[in-house]
Amino acid sequence: MINKEIKSYFPILNQEINGHPLVYLDSAATSQKPVQVIEALKSYYELDNANVHRGVHTLGNRATEHYEGAREKVRKFINANSMEEIIFLRGTTTAMNLVAQSYGRANVQEGDEIVITYMEHHSNIIPWQQLAKERGAILKYVELEKDGTISLEQVRAVVTERTKIVSMVYVSNVLGTMNPVKEVAQIAHENGAVMVVDGAQAAPHLKIDVQQLDCDFFAFSGHKMCGPTGIGVLYGKKELLNNMEPVEFGGEMIDFVGLYDSTWKELPWKFEGGTPIIAGAVGLGAAIDFLNEIGLNEIEKHEHQMAAYAMEKMNLIEGLDIYGPTDPQKRAGIVTFNLNDVHPHDVATVLDMSGIAVRAGHHCAQPLMKWLEVSATARASFYLYNNESDVDRLVEGLRSAKEYFNDVF
Amino acid sequence: MSSNNLDQLYRRVIMDHYKTPRNKGALENNSVNIEMNNPTCGDRIQLTLQVEDGIVKDAKFDGEGCSISMASASMMTQAVKGQEVDTALKLSGIFSDMMLGKEYDDSIDLGDIEALQGVSQFPARIKCATLAWKAMEKGVQNEEKS
Numbered sequence: 001m002i003n004k005e006i007k008s009y010f011p012i013l014n015q016e017i018n019g020h021p022l023v024y025l026d027s028a029a030t031s032q033k034p035v036q037v038i039e040a041l042k043s044y045y046e047l048d049n050a051n052v053h054r055g056v057h058t059l060g061n062r063a064t065e066h067y068e069g070a071r072e073k074v075r076k077f078i079n080a081n082s083m084e085e086i087i088f089l090r091g092t093t094t095a096m097n098l099v100a101q102s103y104g105r106a107n108v109q110e111g112d113e114i115v116i117t118y119m120e121h122h123s124n125i126i127p128w129q130q131l132a133k134e135r136g137a138i139l140k141y142v143e144l145e146k147d148g149t150i151s152l153e154q155v156r157a158v159v160t161e162r163t164k165i166v167s168m169v170y171v172s173n174v175l176g177t178m179n180p181v182k183e184v185a186q187i188a189h190e191n192g193a194v195m196v197v198d199g200a201q202a203a204p205h206l207k208i209d210v211q212q213l214d215c216d217f218f219a220f221s222g223h224k225m226c227g228p229t230g231i232g233v234l235y236g237k238k239e240l241l242n243n244m245e246p247v248e249f250g251g252e253m254i255d256f257v258g259l260y261d262s263t264w265k266e267l268p269w270k271f272e273g274g275t276p277i278i279a280g281a282v283g284l285g286a287a288i289d290f291l292n293e294i295g296l297n298e299i300e301k302h303e304h305q306m307a308a309y310a311m312e313k314m315n316l317i318e319g320l321d322i323y324g325p326t327d328p329q330k331r332a333g334i335v336t337f338n339l340n341d342v343h344p345h346d347v348a349t350v351l352d353m354s355g356i357a358v359r360a361g362h363h364c365a366q367p368l369m370k371w372l373e374v375s376a377t378a379r380a381s382f383y384l385y386n387n388e389s390d391v392d393r394l395v396e397g398l399r400s401a402k403e404y405f406n407d408v409f
Numbered sequence: 410m411s412s413n414n415l416d417q418l419y420r421r422v423i424m425d426h427y428k429t430p431r432n433k434g435a436l437e438n439n440s441v442n443i444e445m446n447n448p449t450c451g452d453r454i455q456l457t458l459q460v461e462d463g464i465v466k467d468a469k470f471d472g473e474g475c476s477i478s479m480a481s482a483s484m485m486t487q488a489v490k491g492q493e494v495d496t497a498l499k500l501s502g503i504f505s506d507m508m509l510g511k512e513y514d515d516s517i518d519l520g521d522i523e524a525l526q527g528v529s530q531f532p533a534r535i536k537c538a539t540l541a542w543k544a545m546e547k548g549v550q551n552e553e554k555s
Contacts, residue, residue: 018414345450345475346419349534353415361450369451375473376451404415 002294002302007385009034009290020355023390028173028201028334028381029359030223033287037226040286044279052278053252053269067278070285071268077288078218079209080235084267087241088281091232092200093123095219096167098234098271099196100127102244103217104165107194110136113163115193117142117150117179118371119172122364124198128167137164144371148175148324155184163193170202174363174379175324176307176334178202182213189214194240200224204383205303205332207296210235222280227287231280234271241267248273299384303333306382306391310335313395320398323372333382336363339398342405344378350401356394417527418534419476426521427476432486434469443548447540452478456486456544460552465489465497470541477525477534482541484521494549501542508535 007013010032015022024032044066050059052067071086080086089095104127108114114128118141132139142158145151150168159166166188170181185195194216202208204225210218217240222231236244246253246264253273255263264270291299308328314320319340325331339347348360359379362369369375380394435442441458452474459467468486472479485504489497499514504522506513510529528538 343475345452345477345534345537349418349531350415352533366451375453404419 002298002384004387006294007387009036010385011035011038013385017355017357018353023356023386023393025380025382025386025390025394026357026359027204027383027386028224028379030229031204031226031383032385033228033283034226034290036290037228037283037286041228041279041283044282049279051275063278066282066285067276070281070288073285073288074233077208077292078203078233078235079211081211082238085235085238085241087234087236087268087271088277089232089234089271090230090277091221091223092121092198092219095217095232095234096123096127096196096198098247099167099217099219099236100131101247103194103240104128104131105135106243106245108132108135108137108164111162112137113140113160114138115140115142115155115159115163115166115188117168118144119148119150119175119177119179119368120167120169120365121173121198121200122366123200124167124169124196125367128165138162141367142168147326148172148177149330150177150179150184152180152183152187155187159187159191159193161191163188163191165196166193167196167198169198169200171199171205171332171334172324172368173201173334174336174365174368174377176331176336177325178206178330178332181215185213185215201332201334204291204299205296206300216240222284222287225284225287226290228280228283231277231284233284238267241271244271246270246273250274252276294384300332302384303382304328304331306333306386306388307331307335309388310380310382310391310394313391314398317395317398317402319402323377333386334379335381336377336379338374338377339402342401344376346405347378347398347401350404351394351397354393354397354400356397358394414530418531420524420527422521422524423480424476426480426483430470430479430483432469432483432490433471435471436467436469441548441552443544443551445540445544445547447474447478447536450474450537452537452540454478454482454541454544456482456541456548458489458545458548458552460494460549463494465492465494465549468545474540475534475537477528478537478540481525481538484525485541485545488520488522489545494553497549498546501546504542505539508539 048062050063052064074086188195196217197215199220203220218235223229250273253270323336344360436457439457440460444455446453454472456470468490470482503513
């Protein structure tokens with residue numbers, strides 16, 4: 001249940017910034033961590049820390065159980081078919097690079113196409129740019145509708161039989177748009193392409209079912225969903241992962257090592273070279289327990305409400321433009337905006353002086369900024385610990401910013 | 410709101426440069442043409458300089474960014490125009506010290522630039538203020554090499 005008490009689980013939120021109680025509205029960049037996750041990390045390091053999959057000793061077994069236990073939690077969380085399909089990596093960026101460098105290099109030939117959209121994060125653009133350059137392939141973009149949504153007609157017009165990979169963000173980190181990735185996956189499959197989903201902004205906020213979406217790859221990061229930094233997940237369909245080569249070689253991922261040749265471990269470990277991110281996985285497991293206890297459906301509902309309330313209040317501020325879908329049901333709790341005549345950096349500084357944390361800049365989405373015809377924007381992003389009074393503080397801060405800069409001019 | 414603190418950052422002279430930038434535009438007859446951006450926030454400056462016999466004869470800038478970055482660019486062009494290249498670089502060093510909150514050489518009259526001193530109290534904004542100066546330094550150094 002989401003109620004007033006939820007804030008008390010997040011110790012960091014209980015502090016003053018520049019003389020005002022902190023209002024944290026930058027969860028799309030990284031979320032805050034509840035005591036449950038902090039305690040899980042502390043307890044792991046205080047009681048169970050050891051390397052995994054090797055020691056005969058008791059601590060080694062405990063650490064392995066924790067690590068593989070977290071994998072099972074992730075499997076259930078996204079409803080994957082098997083634990084072999086869950087690869088622990090550093091984050092969404094690493095996951096995208098793995099797909100591009102392993103699946104991409106093996107399957108994309110000269111003249112083939114890779115399709116992405118104008119609303120991608122740099123982590124879902126550059127790995128494909130590099131792959132396209134290396135293979136002599138063509139990178140194509142799906143244009144956006146005026147309200148910052150994707151139409152399936154556009155997707156059908158861009159995806160062809162030469163398309164090998166379609167990669168798309170589930171929830172935009174700038175516009176908040178929730179994209180029809182299930183339907184796009186179907187179009188990709190009809191054309192013989194695989195569907196890659198950037199789930200970094202989706203996994204924290206809505207129930208994910210990779211089998212129902214029928215995507216081939218799904219990537220997300222732990223730190224945006226109450227987990228620690230440095231842990232992320234790549235889901236891939238087993239038959240695809242089985243045929244893919246690792247991109248990192250070394251300890252942990254090998255089966256037999258000879259002088260001139262080696263063989264790899266089974267899935268998922270062949271993609272987890274080196275000592276794995278054990279504590280990170282433990283923390284992510286605790287974050288999943290925490291989110292499940294509250295309920296992903298509840299969280300999604302809360303975010304639609306927050307977006308609706310924020311948009312309603314912010315729209316009353318004269319000269320404030322909000323980007324992306326106007327229908328709050330079509331967007332997650334992300335509201336990107338500009339206050340005219342005041343640069344977003346200046347807005348963010350003024351808000352910070354009132355204890356309100358928002359992001360300002362291009363949000364790692366320069367092609368999207370170009371499409372919006374702006375050089376930068378400000379972004380308020382909400383999560384389960386935010387409430388209407390946080391929005392009221394934001395709106396009050398924005399009014400002060402406007403007044404302050406009007407006075408200065 | 411702590412508007413006293415904000416007033417330390419947004420001095421009137423800064424807002425004046427932001428609103429009415431000096432030396433805005435591009436020099437056609439330039440010996441230095443350099444573009445620099447701040448990849449984390451999207452601030453961008455294009456700086457053109459006319460350097461002759463070791464003297465910055467003229468300077469213009471174009472670009473987009475926050476009040477601090479644009480005001481600083483305006484002030485920078487004003488400060489280096491007519492100066493010897495060595496003096497311009499010296500000013501840049503002084504400005505850098507000022508931003509880092511270090512003791513700086515006050516034997517040279519800094520004029521409007523002094524108003525930016527408050528930026529040093531806002532660590533996240535220092536890179537906004539130094540962008541134009543970095544462009545000038547790099548541009549002048551490239552010119553000397555060629």
